[in-house]
Amino acid sequence: MAAETAEGPGPGFRQEAQRAAAALRNARDVLVISHIDADGISAAAVAARTLERLGKPFKLDFEKKIAPETVAMINSSPAALVWICDLGSAYMSQFTRQGVIVTDHHVPDPAWRKGQTALDGFDGSYQLNPHLWDRDGTTEACGAGMTYFLAKAVDPGNRDLAVLAVIGAVGDFQDSAEGRLIGWNRAILKDAEDSGDVVCRQGLRYFGRETRPLLSYLQYGSEPRVEGITDDRDGCADLLGRFGITLRDAAGRNRVWNDLAEDEKAVVADALLGRLSNERERRQLFGEVYCLPNNPPHTGLRDAKEFATILNSCGRYDDAATGARLCLGDAGALKEAEQNRAEHRRNIAGALNYVRDKHLIRERRYIQWFDAGDAIRETVVGIVAGMLLNADWVRHDLTMIAFAQADDGIKVSARTPRSLTDRGLDLAAVMKKCAEDVGGLGGGHSVAAGATIPPGKEETFLALAEDEVAQQLGASVH
Ligand SMILES: [Mn+2]
Structure with a gap:
């Protein structure tokens, strides 16, 4: 077997990280905004410790996502610098203020020109995202990892924070496909091992x-x-x-x-x-x-x-x-x-019982679904849908779609058995297409995906989803 390499980001990335690090050192105070999941929380901890060590006053704020109000809050924040972790890349062109650092791994805003800050440093916005360096943001680096690379650019002594980036990467399932961390995550893992904080077996x-x-x-x-x-x-x-x-x-x-x-x-x-x-x-x-x-x-x-x-x-x-x-x-x-x-x-246990006791599951030819209303939190309804597919009283051969009320509309969560993805079903594509057709937004992974749609569109959405699932399965059968 070839020797293990742990190749981290190259000179272009490191240069951009140094620019962002200089902005951090020069800032009077910083507002840190991070995502609420494991990766975002790990990223926030990396950012917080880095700022603490720099002696910078900072405030930490967690968000589920970047809503229009979040963009407005960022643009009008009195903080000298806003550091956005595990979020933000998709909204880069909407940040109009001076002083924004984004350390994220989600697909970047195409309206934001790559290299913009490197060339026009005057606007003081910095983006560290693996996609901008042709790296895969779902497997090779996570939000905590990008935040860590910046921390390390601020001070190589921050290498003891690498363990948090490993937790973030694993939390985002970046090790799932290969059964191991790959890409830039490998370099982070090596730092964490060298620091004595992680043992890889x-x-x-x-x-x-x-x-x-x-x-x-x-x-x-x-x-x-x-x-x-x-x-x-x-x-x-x-x-x-x-x-x-x-x-x-x-x-x-x-x-x-x-x-x-x-x-x-x-x-x-x-x-x-x-x-x-x-x-x-x-x-x-x-x-x-x-x-x-x-x-x-x-x-x-x-x-x-x-x-x-x-x-x-x-x-x-x-x-x-x-x-x-x-x-x-x-x-x-x-x-x-x-x-x-x-x-x-x-x-979760309560939600599973609720769905069973209220006989909420409805079967159609190609999908099954339930509407949890406000009885199940939108943040757990996807897990519930996935667990139902393993329950002995639920069909294991149909895609499960769940609705729950959310602040910004109806949250849709979908899970599908492997047997259907093996036959060519891609739930991410189903969610994206059907949500957009009813004026919402959707996406995700082939086995687990989600969407947010306007209230009242559930029936239309189901009909569209059923057609799309049938078509995808049919297309691969013929
Ligand atoms: Mn993430």
């Missing part, structure tokens, strides 16, 4: 390596599904029993995956891999995992994926600030964050 990539009891760890590892293991508690117990692996330690405490000895892990992993023939699924199941050895074992802070999940649950319950405190090492924040996490689990 090969292993089973299911969720909950530090906190889930063994049976649950195997049983609920939803992606990829393994026959006789996923959703099959007896099957999991049989497998572990066959290898003489005990579920509890000598003190009677539930063992978690990371409590297992290396040879125990290896036999279980081999058994699971033996039941998968698809190469992509094998990569998803077995690949790199990122351990955070400086955090206490058996907590959600010990593993990058679990850490990111805690941050996401903070964001979903309007408590991103607690997540940022957690990132910055405030141990007291863990309790509050775990309350968010517990509330999250209760909400």
Whole structure:
């Protein structure tokens, strides 16, 4: 195998980062605006610590997205500089003020000319985004990563913040497709390893390596599904029993995956891999995992994926600030964050029961759907839709579409079983097209996508979505 390279951004990017770093050093005060998800919260923590170390007064503000009011607020902010993390690139040309730094990885605003600031430095706006350097913003670098590169340009001593960018990248699923971090994320991972904050290992990539009891760890590892293991508690117990692996330690405490000895892990992993023939699924199941050895074992802070999940649950319950405190090492924040996490689990369980007990699911020929109204938070309705596709009382062969009320319209979340994406279905395209046809906006990934549409357009949207799904599936059948 070829030697591992960890190639970071080249000279052009580093030059732009140095310009932005100079602007930060010269600013009187800074307003930081960041996204509410795990990547955004990690990014905010990187920015906050960087400014703290520079001795700059700053204020931190979290947003779900950039709405027109957000643009107005940014343009009129009295702060000398506004630093926008994990958001902002798509709105670059709308920022009319002096002094904006964007460290983002979403697709940039085409109206904003690449190299604009480099050439016309007078307007004092800076954008660090992997797309501008022909890098893939969904796999090669995340918002926290771009924020980290700026932090490192400010002071190489900020290398100890790389671990936060690893959490952000994993939180944004940048490691999912390959089962490992790639591209610029690799350079960030190396910094985090060199700082002693991350240990990268090969292993089973299911969720909950530090906190889930063994049976649950195997049983609920939803992606990829393994026959006789996923959703099959007896099957999991049989497998572990066959290898003489005990579920509890000598003190009677539930063992978690990371409590297992290396040879125990290896036999279980081999058994699971033996039941998968698809190469992509094998990569998803077995690949790199990122351990955070400086955090206490058996907590959600010990593993990058679990850490990111805690941050996401903070964001979903309007408590991103607690997540940022957690990132910055405030141990007291863990309790509050775990309350968010517990509330999250209760909400999800409650929402699943609600959909079942109220018989909300309606089937059409090519899709099934439900309208949660205001009974399920728009920030969790997508998760609920995805979990329903695994429930034994719901059809597993139809795309699920869910509606929920949001501040700015009707939030649509769609999830589809792999069997349909394997047949050519691309939900992102379905959501985008149908939402635009009813005056909304949509997009996402092939298996999980979403949209926001105007109230009252649900029926029209469903009819369009059904046609589009049928057409996509039909087109690949003929
Ligand atoms: Mn992000």
